[in-house]
Amino acid sequence: MRAVVRIAAWLYAIAVYGFIFLPVVVLVLFSLQATSFPIPPFTGPSPRWYQAVLSDARLTSALVNSLLVAVLSSLASVTLGFLSAWGFARFVLPGSALLRGLITLPLTVSYLVIGMGLLVLFNWAGMPKSLLAAGIGHVVINLPLCFAIIYSQMGDHQINIERAARDLGAAEWKVLLMITVPVMAPAIFAGFFLSMTFSWDEFVISFLLTRFETTLPVEIWNLLRSGLNPKTNAVGSLVFAVSIVLVVFFELTLLRRKPA
């Protein structure tokens, strides 16, 4: 009886792994196909569609745009998030709980609604659709995340280190740069990394707020209009590879930091 339950459990786990990996395996497998349709039967590996992606100026410029928006909006999010987290954690401010609630409020609203709101506002203000507009939207969704992560990691022992530095005569800006930032580095890094991945993958806000110059997810969306297309498979596999590299990098750096 016990053995039967165990075997059933393992079979179940394998089935769920199969379900989770099925679409990814199909995506990557048929990206390597030379024919014009990414469908069975598989006819052997070929780099044809990867070459097609890399020589497609629209896709490569969208890739650069995506990276640019992700890095800059994440930098802005983590800077604003860190400064406000530091302010709220170290000083007693009137209405602190309410103001902290305000900063984290965008976490509870769907991207579609945030994008809609900015679209209506920018439309009224006469601001044209652009990568900058999309970047502003990405800071709106990532700032609360960075704030929440960094604020939750600001503990008492860090206050004591800062106090020691202040007692030894360090100016406020010196405490910030030489004590707080290095001590909080793991949380700052986690906030930055998560913002990067969310911005890199974000679709609906970029879709609503950009027009000619756009980000990679929107450009991939445009490719989808042509139906099943091995080029989409290839660019999708490349995006997946980038994400995996980021995640593995994140895992390794976090693992290395943990004992410290």
Add this chain to the structure above:
Amino acid sequence: MSVSGGNSRALPWALVTPALAWTLLFFVLPFIAMGLSSLTAHEGGRFTLANYSQFFTDASYWRAMVNSLEVTTIVTVISILLAYPFAWILAEMVPERWQRLALMLAVLPFWTSYVVRSYSWLLVLAQNGVINRALTGIGLTAEPLQLANTRLATVTGFVHFFVMLLTLTIFANLKQLSPSYRKAAADLGAGPVRTFLHVVLPLTLPGIMVGAFLTFVLCIGDYITPQILGGNNELVMPQLVMMQIGRRGDFPLASALSIILMAVVTIAYLACARWLKIERA
């Protein structure tokens, strides 16, 4: 210290003001703009409640909300039922030193682009896709089945995403559980089934509810999966919103529909929050 008293009081505000200003300017203000826009007519811009009354009187709009709620409920229930045993196996049966790797593998496709993930399911479910080729290949069906552009496809794509998300949260929940609870239950004579039903399950329920709420919010607000996999046969709310903008440039109606969608999520949150509080008391 050379810094004057006035300066040291100004410092904390200097730190928090940029983030607060950003939130007010690009989150609260757009929301107000959207609210005002939803109360104006598409043509002429007069004050009107027509955008809201349209939702309550037009059956096709109602239908979209019902579809949204149905799909979201089905997805949430199936995802929890699939993810819980899976997370349990990872937490209880996989040897400790392999758990991190097993979990990382289980959520690896979580990190692919959202648009690409939905497209991948299209490859699997299409008329000439992997499943249909396999079914006709072994002779189970003569004609390929209509799998893409159906509710089934939307649900499959969603479940795929949320099984990974819920496995993460439920796994974390199970690992936080102190083993002494289970030991105590065993000492008092409870078998594994009773221990699970009366000890483990109730203790992980708040975590499940948090995961369920997260699933609900993300699922009901998502445009990509229903648009790519469900197609236009059966619209859900986000598709209806995007349609007003894309086809007709009707910002006021799109704003009103977004606000209605947000109101539903808020109601779900209030219901969930109350339920959670009762559980914890």
